[in-house]
Amino acid sequence: MPPSNPRRLSLQQIIEGQRRAAFVGRQAELDLFRRNLTTPPEDPRHRFVFHVRGNAGVGKTSLVREWREAAGEFGAVTASVDESADSVPDVLASLAEQFAEQGHPLKALDRLLGTYRRALHDAAGRLAADNEASNEGPSAGALAAAQAGLIAAGAIPVVGALAGGIDPAVLARGAGGLRAVFGGRARQQEEARLLAEPVRVLTPVFVAEIDRVADTVPWVALFLDTYERTAPQLDRWLTDLLAPGRYGELPANLVLTLSGQRRLDPLHWGDRVRMVADVPLAPFTEAESRQLLTGRGVVAEPVVREVLRLSGGLPVLVSTLAANPGAAGEANATAVERFLAGEGDPARRAAALACAVPRRFDEDLVAVAVGAPQDGPHAVSGLYEWLHELPFVAERHSGHSRYHAVVRAPMLRLQRTGSPQRWKAAHDRLAEAFAARRDAAAEGIDPERLWAEQPWRRAALEVLYHRLCARPRTALPEALRAGIALCDQRPSRVRHWAQTLGEAGEDADNAVLRDWGRDLLAAITDHGPRPTAVLGLLLTRAELTDTDRAAALVARGWDRFRAGESAAALSDHGRAIAVDPRSERAYQGRAVILRSLGRYEEALADLDRAEEIAPAWAWAVYERGETYRRTGRLEEALTVLDRAHALDPNAPVPLASRGLVRHRLGRNEAALDDFDRAVALWPEYGWALVRRARVRTALGDPVGALADLDRTEELTPGLAGTEGERGEVYRATGRHEEAVACYDRALALDPDYAWAYGSRALALEALGRPAEARADLDRALELDPGYAWARTQRERLGGGGRS
Numbered sequence: 001m002p003p004s005n006p007r008r009l010s011l012q013q014i015i016e017g018q019r020r021a022a023f024v025g026r027q028a029e030l031d032l033f034r035r036n037l038t039t040p041p042e043d044p045r046h047r048f049v050f051h052v053r054g055n056a057g058v059g060k061t062s063l064v065r066e067w068r069e070a071a072g073e074f075g076a077v078t079a080s081v082d083e084s085a086d087s088v089p090d091v092l093a094s095l096a097e098q099f100a101e102q103g104h105p106l107k108a109l110d111r112l113l114g115t116y117r118r119a120l121h122d123a124a125g126r127l128a129a130d131n132e133a134s135n136e137g138p139s140a141g142a143l144a145a146a147q148a149g150l151i152a153a154g155a156i157p158v159v160g161a162l163a164g165g166i167d168p169a170v171l172a173r174g175a176g177g178l179r180a181v182f183g184g185r186a187r188q189q190e191e192a193r194l195l196a197e198p199v200r201v202l203t204p205v206f207v208a209e210i211d212r213v214a215d216t217v218p219w220v221a222l223f224l225d226t227y228e229r230t231a232p233q234l235d236r237w238l239t240d241l242l243a244p245g246r247y248g249e250l251p252a253n254l255v256l257t258l259s260g261q262r263r264l265d266p267l268h269w270g271d272r273v274r275m276v277a278d279v280p281l282a283p284f285t286e287a288e289s290r291q292l293l294t295g296r297g298v299v300a301e302p303v304v305r306e307v308l309r310l311s312g313g314l315p316v317l318v319s320t321l322a323a324n325p326g327a328a329g330e331a332n333a334t335a336v337e338r339f340l341a342g343e344g345d346p347a348r349r350a351a352a353l354a355c356a357v358p359r360r361f362d363e364d365l366v367a368v369a370v371g372a373p374q375d376g377p378h379a380v381s382g383l384y385e386w387l388h389e390l391p392f393v394a395e396r397h398s399g400h401s402r403y404h405a406v407v408r409a410p411m412l413r414l415q416r417t418g419s420p421q422r423w424k425a426a427h428d429r430l431a432e433a434f435a436a437r438r439d440a441a442a443e444g445i446d447p448e449r450l451w452a453e454q455p456w457r458r459a460a461l462e463v464l465y466h467r468l469c470a471r472p473r474t475a476l477p478e479a480l481r482a483g484i485a486l487c488d489q490r491p492s493r494v495r496h497w498a499q500t501l502g503e504a505g506e507d508a509d510n511a512v513l514r515d516w517g518r519d520l521l522a523a524i525t526d527h528g529p530r531p532t533a534v535l536g537l538l539l540t541r542a543e544l545t546d547t548d549r550a551a552a553l554v555a556r557g558w559d560r561f562r563a564g565e566s567a568a569a570l571s572d573h574g575r576a577i578a579v580d581p582r583s584e585r586a587y588q589g590r591a592v593i594l595r596s597l598g599r600y601e602e603a604l605a606d607l608d609r610a611e612e613i614a615p616a617w618a619w620a621v622y623e624r625g626e627t628y629r630r631t632g633r634l635e636e637a638l639t640v641l642d643r644a645h646a647l648d649p650n651a652p653v654p655l656a657s658r659g660l661v662r663h664r665l666g667r668n669e670a671a672l673d674d675f676d677r678a679v680a681l682w683p684e685y686g687w688a689l690v691r692r693a694r695v696r697t698a699l700g701d702p703v704g705a706l707a708d709l710d711r712t713e714e715l716t717p718g719l720a721g722t723e724g725e726r727g728e729v730y731r732a733t734g735r736h737e738e739a740v741a742c743y744d745r746a747l748a749l750d751p752d753y754a755w756a757y758g759s760r761a762l763a764l765e766a767l768g769r770p771a772e773a774r775a776d777l778d779r780a781l782e783l784d785p786g787y788a789w790a791r792t793q794r795e796r797l798g799g800g801g802r803s
Contacts (some may be wrong), residue, residue: 079221089116106481157274242275264278360401424470494524591607593616
């Protein structure tokens, strides 16, 4: 056995050294970056940000990789992210992981990211459900705070899952407005802010950690590749990061590199241009292309000229063609033929072409695209392995490999123009494969929430893409209907749908689809996360059926209602009914809006019509029960909610609503049973947990009630309502000092919480503090002049002030 050699290079080091040795051109750009690392940060010539830009295939990623190596030679800690990290939390997690690998763990940031990841998924579904089941609508102030908070947190769509699952009104109801996350106990405050404002909470910790690391190394170099894809999510965060005092002081030995196709947005970067080195990359000059070809042994002048003609100087094409230059006499050779000219096996050549058709592929999709056998010399597994030996195939380990766009485009053109029939057949096969994945992902999911589920949504978008490529004209109505449903169920992901239309237009060479994609993306960019502008575009330009038009109007009406625009929401629902008088969702939606305005009889009339149209639709029946409950018609509510439960026994919301009705009728044992069943169906149902706590208190089980409230606090930290209900448990058991402390915390979280003032008044009275009790009741009535219970208590207490 040969002696060990501590200086022996690894296989990976040898391969990397060969790659770097083969890197040609871009000497001026390399020298620019190196000079910057020898220039002190205080020198006016030093640049803190580099921006590499140029078309796809121009060599940006290769240059950035060389810059990262150069930074390492200067002693820098380096980290790089690409479009796979498309939110601020994802970016921070990736950077932290790479810092740890280099011996510089960001422990405080890692701990906070762990807390964020654990809470994020549950919070989205829980707050959305609480919005649906809440008795009271959010105040205008809470809506404005929630809207501003989501945008500041990066919900376009930086917050990722949270922004995608919660619209501003849901957040306003579920968290009592963003102001509800400020104040209270320190742990609750931090966790609540982390859920509602992850960017604002995480970023200062990241800055502090980077500053600590920067004290121990010469440079810190961060690289963000494919920035044209992540700029909409990261632009504002990065420029805020660089702004004085926004998130803390960045170390002077930090250098940030961005790499993308377009110029930086002047809206965000205009006043920071002096700190940025703009590095536009043009295609290789002829000299640089010849240098690369010579290094690969391609020296025959006719072949060199052909490669120069076909590549246009794009480094990725020059490199690929250099590996397979082909015969010089093939005057009509295409770029695609050059990519595959070195492969003599017709089956492999056909597989490489076929696998350009899907936007991304895995081994199963190779089988669909190619139709290869499971064993033998051209088995699917062997072809899948071989494909990843090609220089233009990337992302194998993600399970979703893809071709470089510059290579894929001519491959698609060749197949589309060479055989339109085979082109359609290939897309049809892939559409069927993705449809099977989509249908499998739908199992157990409410049909009205499918677009909110990521696995289902991803497969559904691929179905749309392939159907649009195969038959643009006939598939477009289905694609537009999908956009309406997505606006209704998951508006934060509408951008992905618009991109699908645009990409199908490019790949199928269809101007109509290209225009739709462009205009939809422009509407999204101009108007932010709300779907109103997209729906308006569909309503004014699309050839929709009456059913589709009504669905779009209902979706827009709900968006406007959640934003506090009740008049516009009513108008949209009224138009939907005029267009499609058989739309039960239009009647049901209008009923909810009318109920929020106190127009109960009109709401019930609309629910009558919804039930006539769809008598077995449990949700319309449930809304009738809710309307009766909120108007105090409890026996009628109970009867209707019984029927809603019978129509959908596995729906937790009607069960919980019935439980509250039974509680108010004094039937607490039956109410407890309803709440137990609702929570069993949905263990994270915070609204039901809080109401079950009330029932347990009434049944003399304060321990169980406090356990429910503890669970609610775990699910959604920092809610004013949870603290208020905890105060009720303590007050009911005679622990008045503890009750007052809970009400104090609730009011610190939400100073406009009228109910907490009223309840605190009774606890203060029990403690012999009547003047303070009267003051609390006065404040409750100032906030809510219609608060009849508080007025009765105030009159009972008598004394000065309000009578």
